[in-house]
Amino acid sequence: MIHVENLVKTFGEVKAVDGISFDVAPGEIFAFLGPNGAGKTTTIQMLTTLQRPTSGTMKLDGLDPVTHPLQARSRFGIVFQDPSLDVELTAFENMDLHGALYHVPRKVRVDRTQILLTLFELWDRRDSYVKTFSGGMKRRLEIARGLLHTPKILFLDEPTLGLDPQSRNQLWTHVKHLNETEGVTVFLTTHYMDEAERTAHRIAVIDHGHIVAQGTAAALKQQTNADSLEGAFLALTGSTIRDERADAADQMRQMARMWRR
Amino acid sequence: MTVVYYLWLREVKRYLRSRPQIIGSIAQPLLYLLVLGFGLGPVFEQSGQGSYLQFIAPGVVGMAILFTSIFSGIGLLWDRQFGFLKETLVAPVPRLQIMLGRTLGGATIASIQGTLILIVCMIAGFRPYSAAMIPLAFAFMLLVGLVFAGLGTAIGSSLKDMQGFQLIMNFLVMPIFFLSGALFPLNNLPTALAVATRVDPLSYGIDGLRGALIGLTQFGVIMNFGVLMIFASGFLVLGAWAFSRIQI
Numbered sequence: 007m008i009h010v011e012n013l014v015k016t017f018g019e020v021k022a023v024d025g026i027s028f029d030v031a032p033g034e035i036f037a038f039l040g041p042n043g044a045g046k047t048t049t050i051q052m053l054t055t056l057q058r059p060t061s062g063t064m065k066l067d068g069l070d071p072v073t074h075p076l077q078a079r080s081r082f083g084i085v086f087q088d089p090s091l092d093v094e095l096t097a098f099e100n101m102d103l104h105g106a107l108y109h110v111p112r113k114v115r116v117d118r119t120q121i122l123l124t125l126f127e128l129w130d131r132r133d134s135y136v137k138t139f140s141g142g143m144k145r146r147l148e149i150a151r152g153l154l155h156t157p158k159i160l161f162l163d164e165p166t167l168g169l170d171p172q173s174r175n176q177l178w179t180h181v182k183h184l185n186e187t188e189g190v191t192v193f194l195t196t197h198y199m200d201e202a203e204r205t206a207h208r209i210a211v212i213d214h215g216h217i218v219a220q221g222t223a224a225a226l227k228q229q230t231n232a233d234s235l236e237g238a239f240l241a242l243t244g245s246t247i248r249d250e251r252a253d254a255a256d257q258m259r260q261m262a263r264m265w266r267r
Numbered sequence: 268m269t270v271v272y273y274l275w276l277r278e279v280k281r282y283l284r285s286r287p288q289i290i291g292s293i294a295q296p297l298l299y300l301l302v303l304g305f306g307l308g309p310v311f312e313q314s315g316q317g318s319y320l321q322f323i324a325p326g327v328v329g330m331a332i333l334f335t336s337i338f339s340g341i342g343l344l345w346d347r348q349f350g351f352l353k354e355t356l357v358a359p360v361p362r363l364q365i366m367l368g369r370t371l372g373g374a375t376i377a378s379i380q381g382t383l384i385l386i387v388c389m390i391a392g393f394r395p396y397s398a399a400m401i402p403l404a405f406a407f408m409l410l411v412g413l414v415f416a417g418l419g420t421a422i423g424s425s426l427k428d429m430q431g432f433q434l435i436m437n438f439l440v441m442p443i444f445f446l447s448g449a450l451f452p453l454n455n456l457p458t459a460l461a462v463a464t465r466v467d468p469l470s471y472g473i474d475g476l477r478g479a480l481i482g483l484t485q486f487g488v489i490m491n492f493g494v495l496m497i498f499a500s501g502f503l504v505l506g507a508w509a510f511s512r513i514q515i
Contacts, residue, residue, distance in 0.1 A: 109359070
């Protein structure tokens with residue numbers, strides 16, 4: 007379903023993604039693990055047509071996101087790592103706009119919005135502006151929105167960041183359910199090893215833009231002689247702490263926060 | 268078409284919900300209207316040009332539209348920073364439709380803002396010379412809104428952060444305003460200034476508004492309309508092109 011070969015992305019001097027290759031089979035849940043700044047998000051951005059790769063080939067359901075962005079986009083849904091809601095609109099309006107963008111028929115849109123907002127316990131607040139929501143509520147809305155249309159491939163970029171265990175459980179149960187009943191292929195990144203181990207069929211570990219290992223959780227543990235996935239992860243990526251590049255967007259967000267206070 | 272409509276609706280909703288912003292953006296044109304209108308009024312009248320309030324009101328309306336529409340385009344920067352832009356860019360929708368929805372929304376709110384200012388001007392004592400010409404004034408407002416919403420989108424798509432914003436403000440938006448003849452008549456100017464005013468698209472917008480509102484025009488309605496149409500198409504194409512090249 008996803009095919010990536012020798013994918014490279016450079017920002018000036020920095021090689022964010024340096025020649026990675028992997029395949030994700032239809033109906034598979036594939037976890038992409040790596041320290042901060044390893045190239046996870048950049049890979050997802052390239053797969054989802056937000057960034058053009060420097061070199062290499064990609065296929066989503068047989069379509070190249072670079073040459074056929076529109077067709078490729080209709081195949082996937084995504085929950086971003088950082089916020090992407092319109093906070094000046096209500097929760098319901100955010101869902102409705104998303105449905106319109108993905109050509110979900112009106113009737114289906116309303117029904118599914120109700121189901122999903124209820125599932126993530128936001129239905130009572132559907133007519134509140136998103137700017138009045140707490141961090142966790144925004145995150146839940148973001149996830150509910152990503153699930154509104156039923157895509158063939160679902161990208162989840164650190165979806166559980168800042169969520170309480172209840173909502174995390176809710177999310178993964180729902181994702182597994184989607185995967186089993188509708189055969190949705192899932193590509194996820196997370197920093198929570200237990201989530202990856204419980205949910206994913208296969209795992210790839212990326213570090214400094216390279217894939218350093220891939221296989222099932224059991225295979226990774228065996229390969230590194232570790233007794234937990236976390237142990238395997240640390241054995242593969244070392245224990246130094248990474249710095250992430252602060253881009254223009256981060257600086258702006260910081261400034262915006264200053265202005266809001 | 269649904270997508271264009273929904274994104275247009277989003278812009279309009281956001282505008283109508285930001286009361287402080289609406290009031291804030293009335294303040295500046297109002298200052299020009301009242302301070303310059305009444306301050307320079309006596310001098311203007313002594314030189315035999317008639318009422319300065321009558322003269323400057325269409326200029327102030329044009330100013331409000333210029334600022335609102337350019338800012339709506341630059342609002343793209345905020346959407347980029349707060350992430351909503353990504354949500355629209357990964358949707359299976361041609362970018363042209365996204366850009367059109369946003370830009371038409373920008374032109375619409377600019378026209379609403381212009382209308383508000385026109386009402387404020389009338390409260391301050393401005394009188395349009397003929398009610399029958401008001402629809403023509405609205406047509407010019409929308410056209411000016413389109414021209415600068417298109418330009419704003421082009422700028423918003425090319426800027427990466429707010430640092431460039433001050434530059435755009437001082438070297439583009441303010442000159443466009445001051446050279447447009449919003450504040451002074453465009454006849455008998457020194458050559459350099461005359462040339463500058465003629466390449467400024469807003470000159471034709473203000474002149475068109477003046478033609479419709481006080482029956483006084485330098486270039487003629489047809490000319491104004493034609494030039495604005497050309498600028499609008501040009502900037503919309505430029506905006507669409509710049510928008511299509513955005514990478515997150």
